[in-house]
Amino acid sequence: MSTSLPFLTTRTVTVPVEFFDGLRRSTQLAHPAVPVDAVRDAGYVAGQALFDHFSAWLADRSEHGPDDLLDSRFPILLREYFFEIGWGLVQLSSLSEAVMVLDANNWGEAAAEASGCPVSTGLFAGFFGRLADAPISVLEVTPDSAAEGQCRFLLGSVDVLNYVWEAMERGIPYDRAATSA
Template sequence: MSPVSSFQPRTVSLPVEFFAGLRHSALAAYGDGTVLPVDAIRDAGYAAGKALYDHFATWLAEQGESHPDRLADERFPWLLEAYFHGIGWGLVELQTLSEAVMALDVSDWGEAPESAGGCLVTTGLFAGFFGRLAGSPISVLEVESPTASAGRARFLLGSIDVMGYVWEAMERGIPYDRAAVSA
């Protein structure tokens, strides 16, 4: 028997309740439950996002599409939506807010919590995934969705410097969409 010559990423399926369980366990690990280990959860999502990129590349090849770094720009949003929906995360819609900032709206999203705290795993996941895609670090910021409801969230994606600018503008009370356009 010859060894496998091509890389086949390994994945597992988990019920969406995993995210609530992770959040609950992380809070319990901190004793009083007042502090959530946000960075640790995002870091786990980041590592998963980098690996998910390999899975996406394999999925694209199975669909007869180009590797992600050679994929036609006009096909990318549709294929990204088909991929995430197909693996059970939910629906995604990529939108351009400015030359430097993209918005990623998600609905029927596996992690979108009904309580405060945001989509910590997803924030890291998108940073790792899109960072690999871009070939440079990408910062991801979860913001209030214009159509906020259970299962929906909005993320902004951009370079670390640009997203730092957007965050600082938001802290001064400037709406994220205005900050993104001026970034």
Template sequence: MSSATPSPRTVALPVAFFAGLGQSTLAGSGSAGALPADAIRDAGYAAGTALFDHFAQWLAEHGEARPAELADERFPWLLEAFFRHIGWGRVQLHPLTDAVLALDASDWSESSNGPSGCLVSTGLFAGFFGRLADAPISVLEVGHPVADPSRARFLLGSVEVMGYVWDAMERGMPYDRAVASV
């Protein structure tokens, strides 16, 4: 009997899945057949925590250290390589402050979802980075500085910090100013 860890099971879905999911969310907001946005983010969160295991295995298969042991300068490159490998697109991390990271996604599978945004990705990143940090991480989709339907920008930080940023944005403050004031 082998003691090897079984490979995390994943499936491939066509990108059109996200458009259909978004339409289901928007179709009849409040109707019995509509999917609530929170349920989609929650499903993304569950997928993100599982995807972290896939990332850890992918790293091992490529002779890399475990996620928590990666050198800071290698992590962004490996993260981008992983997400491209699994078909989501390109990700780049940018520290905005000591408390907030921006994650820019380009050629992003879910970003052409229109007005419903990247609900799965928001949950996915919260679950994935929460596992990495071994602490709850909050993620806000804030658009992208370059108006392009294949791009998205997400802000990552602690629940408290991102709550502050969200509240400031709700009052009309641009996200970059809200983040700078943290």
């Protein structure tokens, strides 16, 4: 007799939040010159697979696929999904016509000892890139009111987020740069 969870078409595992810190540390030891890039790349590959898992999760709930969801339903279901699989709470909102903000609270990776969320940065690039069927750039930023366990990400086209990044390097706040992008 086989047992399976109804919405799992891909195999998933649960890991403690300390996994993220361990991944960063071991990657840094193995590849000191590129630890963040390697971890972010791993997140990207996982994000593409997670999109398939999200699609199956939606189907299990008799919802439309991600491509066909109403814009008003997508953020709600995205929030439910990430909470249910143990990552934390996400809130997707618009910062400008070209840039979305994804706030992650009580976020699994942010609870790890090391700072930043490079796995999540890659994860969201892979996930939303699959949704858009186009490359999506994701930039982690620190909001003024950042609290422990929070991460904030900007999502947009590669060109737009390059513009935002360059503006930030010149000292322009990311929200102002995003609205002028």
